Amino acid sequence: MRLACHQFLATDVEALRSLLRLLESYLRNRWEVVERIDRDIDLVLVNLDHPAPAPLPDGLNRIDCAARPRLRHRACIHRPLRASEILTVLNDAVSAEARPVCAAVSAPTGRHRLAAWPLQLDGWHDDALRILATLTSRAATQAEIVAATGVAPARVDVVLSRLRDQGLLELATQRVPPAPRIVHGNVVPGRWRALATRVGRLLGLPA
Amino acid sequence: MNRWPDPDHALQALARIVSGCEGVQIAMLASRDGRPFVWRSAVAGDSGKLAAMTSSLTALGRTVLRELNAGELDHLLVEGQDGKLVLVGVPGLDGLLVLAVLAERRARLGLVLGHARMCVRALAPGA
Amino acid sequence: MNACHKLVFIGEPGAGKTTCIAALSDIAPVTTDVGCTDDLARRKASTTVALDYGEMDLGEQGMLRLYGLPGQERFRFMFDVVRDGAMGLVVLVDAASAQGLDGLAGTLATYADELRQRPFVLCLNKHPDPPMAFRERCMAMLRDQGLVAPLLVIDARSRSDLAQVFRMLCLLLDHGDYPVLDGERGGA
Structure with missing residues (x-):
């Protein structure tokens, strides 16, 4: 699964990579942090604190992050990223994607x-x-x-x-x-x- | 600079082989990169394919001789049960053209090779 | 006796076949280049008319023989000369040239039947990042011929890029089924 960080500092991205390594055995899927954000990305973390917000393409599966998430909205998570929140959002992202997959793709005889x-x-x-x-x-x-x-x-x-x-x-x-x-x-x-x-x-x- | 011979002149030279040497079925001049230049034939044939194969064989022959330190290519002979193919370069054209002569089994190799040499000499610049 | 593996490079004239073999070969490549006498001379001075040949010594894993074939359709017969035992093909495209797509169309028209029987990798060469429209057009051409293959962007001079191509080909061989004809395994 591919994960991207939108308008994060390079140090934040590196920290996320370290977190993913630590969480590897708890994640339902293997996640990789990639640079390029395209239509096929599985999840995008968005830094709401960036002073010059750049738009993202519509239709992406996104999670907002901020230093003060409670001032934003309920689904917003902390920045710097916290292991427990990352674990939850990544596993939820897989569950949401897997449900229709099982119905549509895994026809046993197809x-x-x-x-x-x-x-x-x-x-x-x-x-x-x-x-x-x-x-x-x-x-x-x-x-x-x-x-x-x-x-x-x-x-x-x-x-x-x-x-x-x-x-x-x-x-x-x-x-x-x-x-x-x-x-x-x-x-x-x-x-x-x-x-x-x-x-x-x-x-x-x-x- | 490529110096192509006059096509009519070349055709006449090919016609002399086909009519003058018993058993010759096809005479063709092919460019070094495998395209037919002129072609005379007593039988049906695929000039494009023969030109390409002439080019490949000649290049392989030159490569083999080069790898073996065996000097410049003079001619190539491919002989089978039912026919023989002689390939000779036209001198003085920097390898631009190769003469291919296909002959029946009964044709005498020495005569075919002799006619082929005469033909390419006639096509050489200044001949 | 050590195994002998055979890899064949095809593609339009100027797509990079000779360059690939020069980059990979342990020996000085054996070439059969001659000066062009047609319109191709505007793009390149010489062209391969029989084959390019190179070798990689793989030690205990044998020898990798590398064959580059002429790009023009009229030399199609050369594939019959080298086909036995070929583990797969690398199809090269000049992605920097306007003629690149035409060249691929010609290559596919000439070799589609062979490509259906063997694994191959489509390699876009000479452009570090070919436009998506170019890639899509290449894939559409494959689909039109009923062919499926991975597409890689490479620099034919780069040994590491060529290693990736080889890796991809081996992946196809390890996981795919190909109607390789009897007697075509070349000691592999």
Whole structure:
């Protein structure tokens, strides 16, 4: 899940990143603080104390923050950010998003077909990329995606929902038999990842 | 600066190979980057594809010779059960044009190569 | 015997195939460049007419062989020369040129059938941040051909960018199903 900070100091953003690390085991989803605010952002924290407020695009899921939140409105939270409030708003954000997802996307027999990859891959986590890679060559049910990627069903649903919201996912209209899983020779699963790691190291990427 | 030969003159030279050398089916001049320049044929064929393959083969031949320190390319011969292909560059044009001659199996290689050499000499600047 | 992996670069002339191989290869790339004799000469002096070739020694994990193919449709037959054992393709687009989209259209028209059978990554080169409209048009072209692939913005000179491309290709291979033909695994 992608979280952005609107008109915060860099030190506040760093503090938020530290908080997320501390709260990792308590959060229902993994959150990442990103710089860019686009239509696909999952949540935006807005600093109401900024002396020159800049407008945000409509329709974003936002949480207002202020040094004196009680002077603002009931949903406003403290700035500097507090762990308990961050935990609540992030988990609530997931719950709100997950409810329609479960109804709309997770039809157990529905087979999802990827129409296109996102135009930008910033903010798509590794597990989302695995799901995209799985759907690149075949339509698959949620259960098949879970089996192919090892990603938790709830997380698969969130990614599928996000793809569908962007118009990148279709439900296969015909009954499409699953493509046979081709094992590349007598090799172990994940060996391409090992190869990519090797090449990455040779080309100067950190391990 | 590319110095393309006169097309009519080139066509005449190709016609001499096709009519004068027994078993020759196709004679073509291809640009070094794989486009047909002029073409004479006794049989149907795809001039565009032959031109591209002529260019690739010639470039590969030159590359192989360069990697092996074996000097400049003189000619290429590709011989199969039912035919043979001879490729010779036109001298003096900085590799601009390559002559491709496709001949039947019965055609004698020495004669095909000899006609091909005569043809490219006739097309060289100042000939 | 160590495995041999084969990676093929395709794309319009000038999209960056030769540059990719030069950036990756441990050896001096083997090239088959000749001077252009057509309109292409206005954009670049020379063009590949057979293939570019390079190698990366992966140690115990074998060898990565790199092939760059000519961009013009008339050289399509060269793909048949190098296709066996290809683990995937990198499709390059010159994102800084007005002709980039035309070039991609030509590449897709020529190679769509091959691209349906193998994993590939679409790489926009020569522009640090191509406009969204350009990216959308590229994706629309893929969709029109019934193709699905990730799109990455790269600098073909950057080894780390190319590592990301390779990583993406490996991700597709690890999680995808591709009708790789028998005998096409090239010792992999």
